[in-house]
Amino acid sequence: MKLLKYTIYRLLQAIPVLIGISVITFLLANLGPGDPVSLMLQGQEHSEELVRSIEQRYGLDRPLHERYLTYMAGLLEGDLGQSIHYQRPVADLILDRIGPTLLLVLSAYAFALATAIPLGIVAANRRNEPTDHASRIAALVGVSTPSFWIGIVLILIFAVKLGWLPSSGLIYPWRPPSSYPGISGHLELYYESIRHLLLPMIALGTLQMATIMRVERTQMIESLQGEYVKLARAYGVPERTILRKHAFQVAQLPIITIVGLNLSTALGGAVLVETVFNINGMGQLFVEAIQQNDYQLVMGVTMLLGVLFVVGVIITDISYAYVDPRVTYGERE
Amino acid sequence: MAVGESQLESGTDTVADEDDVEARVGWRYTVARIKQDTTARWGLYIVAAVLSIAVYAVVDSNLSLLTFGLLSDFTFARLLPIFDHPTYIPPPGEGTQHMPPYFPLAEQSWNPLPAGGTLEHPLGTDHTGRDYFTRIVYGTQVSVFVGLVSTFIGLAGGTVIGAVAGYYGGRVDDVLMRLVETVYAIPPLILIIVFTVFIGGANIWYAVIGVGVAFIPVFARIIRSRVLSVREMDYIEAARAAGVRDRNIIMRHVVPNSFAPVLVYATLQIGVTILIVAGLSFLGYGAQPPTPDWGQMLNISHGYMHSNVWLSIWPGLAIMITIMGFNLFGDGLQDALDPRIDD
Secondary structure, three states, rough: HHHHHHHHHHHHHHHHHHHHHHHHHHHHHHOOOOOOOHHHHOOOOOOHHHHHHHHHOOOOOOOOOHHHHHHHHHOOOOOEEEEOOOOHHHHHHHHHHHHHHHHHHHHHHHHHHHHHHHHHHHHHHOOHHHHHHHHHHHHHHHHOOOOHHHHHHHHHHHHHOOOOOOOOOOOOOOHHHHHHHOOHHHHHHHHOOOOHHEEEEEHHHHHHHHHHHHHHHHHOOOOOOOOOHHHHHHHHOHHHHHHHHHHHHHHHHHHHHHHOHHHHHHHHHHHHHHHHHHHHHHHHHHHHHHHHHOOHHHHHHHHHHHHHHHHHHHHHHHHHHHOOOOOOOOOOO | HHHHHHHHHHOOOOOOOOOOOHHHHHHOHHHHHHHOOOHHHHHHHHHHHHHHHHHHHHHHHHHHHHHOOOOOOOOOOHHHHOOOOOOOOOOOOOOOOOOOOOOOOOOOOOOOOOOOOOOOOOOOOOOOOHHHHHHHHHHHHHHHHHHHHHHHHHHHHHHHHHHHHHHOOOOOOOHHHHHHHHHHOHHHHHHHHHHHHHHHOOOOOHHHHHHHOOOHHHHHHHHHHHHHHOOOOOHHHHHHOOOOOOOHHHHHHHHHHHHHHHHHHHHHHHHHHHHHHHOOOHHOOOOOOOOOHHHHHHHHHHHHOOOHHHHHOOOHHHHHHHHHHHHHHHHHHHHOOOOOOOO
């Protein structure tokens, strides 16, 4: 039950942050010089009256704080407003586009965790040996290379030069196979969707892999020096078991936090990777919204990305508390 | 980057309870350790090389502008990197060797897209025939300048907010930290683009400020966690008893004694900043053409992927090496400043 209390406490704590996000995005989007009305009319002949009626329709003639309160009231009902460029509800547009981004980000994390944890353990276990040095150099390169450039290089090698993998778009495994020409049956659908996902996944996941690997390595080194490992060794527990059970479990805790906090980099990186690979996700939607000066859409996407991050951090915090019995719930510092 | 942060935060609580630890702090010791540390040394070499290239590019581009009569005089103000500049288009038929193909701001030239490998164009030319090597070299100034200045903005803002929040605690702390968390929650790249476009329009100066503001939270959090332990120290108590004003206590005692871990973090942050700005420019919201900038060059070369592969390689390598330099140096500095690490 303590855990439930902690969960509620963390959720309550997130409320001011969420309100803060809405204020910041609202102010940024509404104080700027871009004028949504003239954008909508786009050089057409227009009378004062038309301008005024449009302003009235979108509530642009009212004072800022009133508009904010209306916007917030809408938010609580799940109404993110109307996209000016697309002439559709922002919420619908986001629902259309969130799937690819989630697919991309989650698979990038899966890739990062699946590679970084074994590599980190090996590096820690063979500290200061060539394997360790090699993996540290790899991690250094990983944190120093822009994700979009990794994407470009991957396309150049595997799509342009070798022609093995496609260079743009995704195939969504949740759609029926018949929606793609040339794909028959679910097996082929999954195969194609993996083929399309591979390059963007690596491009987005490399940075995560490198950061996770660095943390895994230091944590494992620290963990291997712990008293409990010494005790296990003294009892003659085989080194392999120590590595797998005793040292490993403790070392994984900080990884959970890193995964949560890095979500912000991953979501930002998704914008770039989606651009490189022409993926119709939230990132692309954001870029289009910015290009079209569609402030309602920009607000919606920014809000949602902020919320995704906050929720991600809460989930990791709670799972941390769940995994680590030493965590005291709800007390500050 | 959360990694360094968590390491720093966990590192601060257990400082100095053994005798020999005391002897391992201080500048002389730090410098000695940097000299010993291969990682830090290599980082320093790369950073020094990149900085020299940047300075060279600033001076050289100003001199070229002077030569072509685009600058009337050579003032100190012009020693800033060239961001927004008139473009020099020479009259037809005047394309001599030392003129525009090499001149990184030139808008047009005559023999677009030849491959590299020649003495004349070691890295080839871009789609308008400008020498790619020159543009890579000149691109250094934008990355380095943006990296340094926006990290400084983040550091300064974060130090003030973090120190005030940590020192006063209570409600001030609560309000400031919620604000910091809010800014932190929006992915930096997104925040910076919204800030740049809606406040100022795509322009490198707004990008610099935006990046700086977006990174205030990370610095504020580190400073705050340090200040929380520093403010309990006896010398702070003594200063307070002697009637020193809060502002002076914060500026003279609290901040200087909380600063070392932040400095390390700032070095690592320069790399992150350059990474973000490269992404920003790649999307078209950083430095605007014809200013040579690595991210923007990657954006343009993306369209010429099939005609010249290498155009997409060189700017990325330049970004990678620069960031790697700052990261190596930061890592080395961290080891050197952390008295607990011993190998």
